[in-house]
Amino acid sequence: MAEPLFGRLCLLGVGLIGSSIARIARQRGDIAGTVVAHAKTPSTLERVRELDIADVVEADAARAVEGADCVVFCVPVGANAAVMAQVAPHLKPGAIVTDVGSTKMSVVRDLGPLLPKGVHLVPGHPMAGTEFSGPDAGFPELFQGRYTILTPLPGTDPAAVEAVRELWRRCGSMIETMDPATHDKVVAIVSHLPHLLAFTICSTADDLAEETKEAVLKFAASGFRDFTRIAASDPTMWRDVFLNNREALLEMLARFTEDAQALGRAVRWGEAGFIEDRIQRGRKIRKGLIERKQA
Amino acid sequence: MAEPLFGRLCLLGVGLIGSSIARIARQRGDIAGTVVAHAKTPSTLERVRELDIADVVEADAARAVEGADCVVFCVPVGANAAVMAQVAPHLKPGAIVTDVGSTKMSVVRDLGPLLPKGVHLVPGHPMAGTEFSGPDAGFPELFQGRYTILTPLPGTDPAAVEAVRELWRRCGSMIETMDPATHDKVVAIVSHLPHLLAFTICSTADDLAEETKEAVLKFAASGFRDFTRIAASDPTMWRDVFLNNREALLEMLARFTEDAQALGRAVRWGEAGFIEDRIQRGRKIRKGLIERKQA
Ligand SMILES: NC(=O)c1ccc[n+]([C@@H]2O[C@H](COP(=O)([O-])OP(=O)(O)OC[C@H]3O[C@@H](n4cnc5c(N)ncnc54)[C@H](OP(=O)(O)O)[C@@H]3O)[C@@H](O)[C@H]2O)c1
Ligand SMILES: NC(=O)c1ccc[n+]([C@@H]2O[C@H](COP(=O)([O-])OP(=O)(O)OC[C@H]3O[C@@H](n4cnc5c(N)ncnc54)[C@H](OP(=O)(O)O)[C@@H]3O)[C@@H](O)[C@H]2O)c1
Known part of the structure; x- marks a missing residue:
């Protein structure tokens, strides 16, 4: 040894x-x-x-x-x-x-x-x-x-x-x-923002009328479930992470929110091409992960 | 037979x-x-x-x-x-x-x-x-x-x-x-909103500077990856789903966005209690899924 x-x-x-x-x-x-x-x-x-x-x-x-x-x-x-x-x-x-x-x-x-x-x-x-x-x-x-x-x-x-x-x-x-700044920016999008979104969608579901909420739990397998696994994480640790990566996290949340609003707007106005383009980008990123064996 | x-x-x-x-x-x-x-x-x-x-x-x-x-x-x-x-x-x-x-x-x-x-x-x-x-x-x-x-x-x-x-x-x-209306509301939160968020986070990542984007792919395992699996779905099918469940999807997106903004605001102003409460709700929903064997 x-x-x-x-x-x-x-x-x-x-x-x-x-x-x-x-x-x-x-x-x-x-x-x-x-x-x-x-x-x-x-x-x-x-x-x-x-x-x-x-x-x-x-x-x-x-x-x-x-x-x-x-x-x-x-x-x-x-x-x-x-x-x-x-x-x-x-x-x-x-x-x-x-x-x-x-x-x-x-x-x-x-x-x-x-x-x-x-x-x-x-x-x-x-x-x-x-x-x-x-x-x-x-x-x-x-x-x-x-x-x-x-x-x-x-x-x-x-x-x-x-x-x-x-x-x-x-x-x-x-x-x-x-360097520490690059680290904090990378983890903000790779880890901290996904956690924030996962906690949020759970809160949103939790605020729904009791009947709808029951149905959400019942049919969770269709996508929602994938978001909740990471939402089970420790409150103290994650509170601290959010508060100690404030700038980078808020910057990524702002970008994400703009992008989500733009997609929502395209849905409202029936802009099929814009919607397809966004979905294509999702596939492209996923393909990148598979190529890097990170999927 | x-x-x-x-x-x-x-x-x-x-x-x-x-x-x-x-x-x-x-x-x-x-x-x-x-x-x-x-x-x-x-x-x-x-x-x-x-x-x-x-x-x-x-x-x-x-x-x-x-x-x-x-x-x-x-x-x-x-x-x-x-x-x-x-x-x-x-x-x-x-x-x-x-x-x-x-x-x-x-x-x-x-x-x-x-x-x-x-x-x-x-x-x-x-x-x-x-x-x-x-x-x-x-x-x-x-x-x-x-x-x-x-x-x-x-x-x-x-x-x-x-x-x-x-x-x-x-x-x-x-x-x-x-009834069809209840169905559309339930799938909007269980499936359509998660897909919209997954497509969006991929777009947001795709818009980052090349260097950061490389790092995102490399370190995807920390949360991001869970979001990308469903983002690999078929563009035609999902474009149609979004356009044909417009009202319910936009309603859920609006609620979600309000909730995400509220959590972002709590991060900005250091409201530790609010943040912890949101994380606790995530755990509660997750627990509900585990109890229903849907996790
Ligand atoms: N969990 C993850 O996925 C993950 C991944 C990578 C990095 N991290 C980082 O790793 C660190 C630890 O995370 P973890 O998941 O191991 O957390 P954890 O399981 O909750 O453990 C935290 C430990 O810290 C101790 N502790 C808390 N406050 C303390 C204090 N004031 N003085 C002395 N000890 C104290 C706790 O002791 P008591 O039990 O006695 O309170 C416990 O032993 C965090 O900084 C986190 O950001 C976590
Ligand atoms: N994928 C899921 O996870 C899922 C889950 C539950 C329900 N659904 C629903 O199931 C339905 C089908 O989805 P899928 O995943 O099976 O899609 P898919 O694999 O893309 O297959 C779609 C099929 O529809 C055919 N088609 C498209 N336009 C047509 C037209 N105008 N006339 C005749 N045939 C046409 C396609 O033929 P070509 O190949 O010749 O174009 C293909 O055979 C959708 O309504 C979707 O909302 C999907």
């Missing part, structure tokens, strides 16, 4: 993402000599102990990071600043701080300023997930064959970036690098 | 839906003594002959319906009126006319006025489909365990309604009955 990548690895948050990393570290053995897990509530800490997926379960965030060579923020992005305030003074000199948050500009904003000199920040985002959350939701195959996007700032220690790349490689992930 | 339900069954249109019915009739033997198939283009007719899924392949619509005990309109809903004009004078007295169109008010409007006295109209809509079209796309299991909605008008001969119910039962379908 290869030398462990880190002597001590600390996971701040052990939900879907954090507990998947913990499980992989336990299974492989070559990621860390010791895995420390921290969460907010006693019940989660207790459950992590029961699941036996970490070597040390630590209720105190400051103590959790002590002596860690790598600290991974796996909390909802809205909690990053507060957790960083607790742990910053206790980070080991030379340690690597990384994260798994779905937004990256906010992570630079929230973790950057408190970073002690000599500690390296390498923000990351594994593009893998499910609609489930908590320590029971994690599984070691989660990142297999999926991309992880890293958004290191210029001037970051290359050895720290390479260590985080290697962490994700050992998790089974493919790695991409981009 | 049971007595065939109809002596002669005529399918006007042999695409995904029509060819699935043809395959079932061939497989079971108890649906019709003779199956006649008609389509618009020589190439489709030729392909149906090659596939050998109908007893008679007939290029002339008027001749196709001659002597048929049951005629099923399986063309895009926008083609119903023109096809009915061709076949109406040739329908056998006492024949049953039914259809599979995704809109039902338009079918009553387009088929009803030309219906000869003594011919029975029983509109129907199998709530089953895929994003593929044409005679090769059909398969005999398509309707298995899926609902078919019938929308007979008051006063329709009960024996004709029962014959159409039995047709769908033999196709493996469960049957529901409702």
Whole structure:
């Protein structure tokens, strides 16, 4: 077995993402000599102990990071600043701080300023997930064959970036690098807007008269259902994602709304050619996905 | 084997839906003594002959319906009126006319006025489909365990309604009955609006700068992908569906747009409670589907 990548690895948050990393570290053995897990509530800490997926379960965030060579923020992005305030003074000199948050500009904003000199920040985002959350939701195959996007700032220690790349490689992930602003724009259209639309169509259906609503549930298979899977996701995580990718998300929502209105207008005025053109574009994009084996 | 339900069954249109019915009739033997198939283009007719899924392949619509005990309109809903004009004078007295169109008010409007006295109209809509079209796309299991909605008008001969119910039962379908207006409202939110949103998000993505668009295709798995499957559907069929369910679709789009704007506004102003409430409703609807085993 290869030398462990880190002597001590600390996971701040052990939900879907954090507990998947913990499980992989336990299974492989070559990621860390010791895995420390921290969460907010006693019940989660207790459950992590029961699941036996970490070597040390630590209720105190400051103590959790002590002596860690790598600290991974796996909390909802809205909690990053507060957790960083607790742990910053206790980070080991030379340690690597990384994260798994779905937004990256906010992570630079929230973790950057408190970073002690000599500690390296390498923000990351594994593009893998499910609609489930908590320590029971994690599984070691989660990142297999999926991309992880890293958004290191210029001037970051290359050895720290390479260590985080290697962490994700050992998790089974493919790695991409981009700047935080580009990341946030891409995920706004690829992930955040689809979630916003899915939550919305559920609300719209929920507001219908009781009789129609019953029918919607009954006949959901015809399209609606595909939209609801992602709408089952965790409220805290998604509230934080929306609030921390505000600009890019609102920009994409505005574009989308204009496009939806234009299609609605074409339906109202019977503009068959315009409607067909929009449908053709849908097919084209879908074809692109199939060609890239992403469908 | 049971007595065939109809002596002669005529399918006007042999695409995904029509060819699935043809395959079932061939497989079971108890649906019709003779199956006649008609389509618009020589190439489709030729392909149906090659596939050998109908007893008679007939290029002339008027001749196709001659002597048929049951005629099923399986063309895009926008083609119903023109096809009915061709076949109406040739329908056998006492024949049953039914259809599979995704809109039902338009079918009553387009088929009803030309219906000869003594011919029975029983509109129907199998709530089953895929994003593929044409005679090769059909398969005999398509309707298995899926609902078919019938929308007979008051006063329709009960024996004709029962014959159409039995047709769908033999196709493996469960049957529901409702009035055409309720049907159109339900499918507007369950199926037509999701398709409109899916086509739109593909257009929105297609308009992004080339670099971002590449990234969208690459990272599509994070939510976007779920929206694109239904966006691969047939342009003619969907253009017709939108244009023939205009009122209900625009009403649902208006409600949806208001709801999306409200959520966008909450994101802009940081109204965490409002956002969480919307996400909770998504989870509630999803839970309803899981309880009904429709998820
Ligand atoms: N889910 C996805 O699909 C997905 C995909 C990619 C990236 N992400 C990102 O990954 C991160 C975690 O998501 P997740 O799905 O793993 O969430 P999760 O399953 O809800 O887990 C969140 C974890 O963070 C802990 N936590 C929350 N607030 C805390 C605080 N103030 N101090 C310490 N611990 C705290 C929670 O502990 P308690 O249980 O004790 O509250 C829990 O262990 C988020 O930033 C999210 O954006 C998620
Ligand atoms: N696809 C779905 O998911 C789905 C689900 C439920 C209901 N429906 C409804 O089912 C109907 C058929 O849909 P589909 O998916 O089977 O479509 P499809 O695969 O595109 O097949 C349409 C068929 O209609 C024929 N046709 C078109 N215009 C015609 C005309 N003027 N005269 C004679 N034949 C004509 C076509 O012949 P050519 O090939 O020669 O043009 C083809 O055989 C539509 O009303 C649709 O709303 C569809």
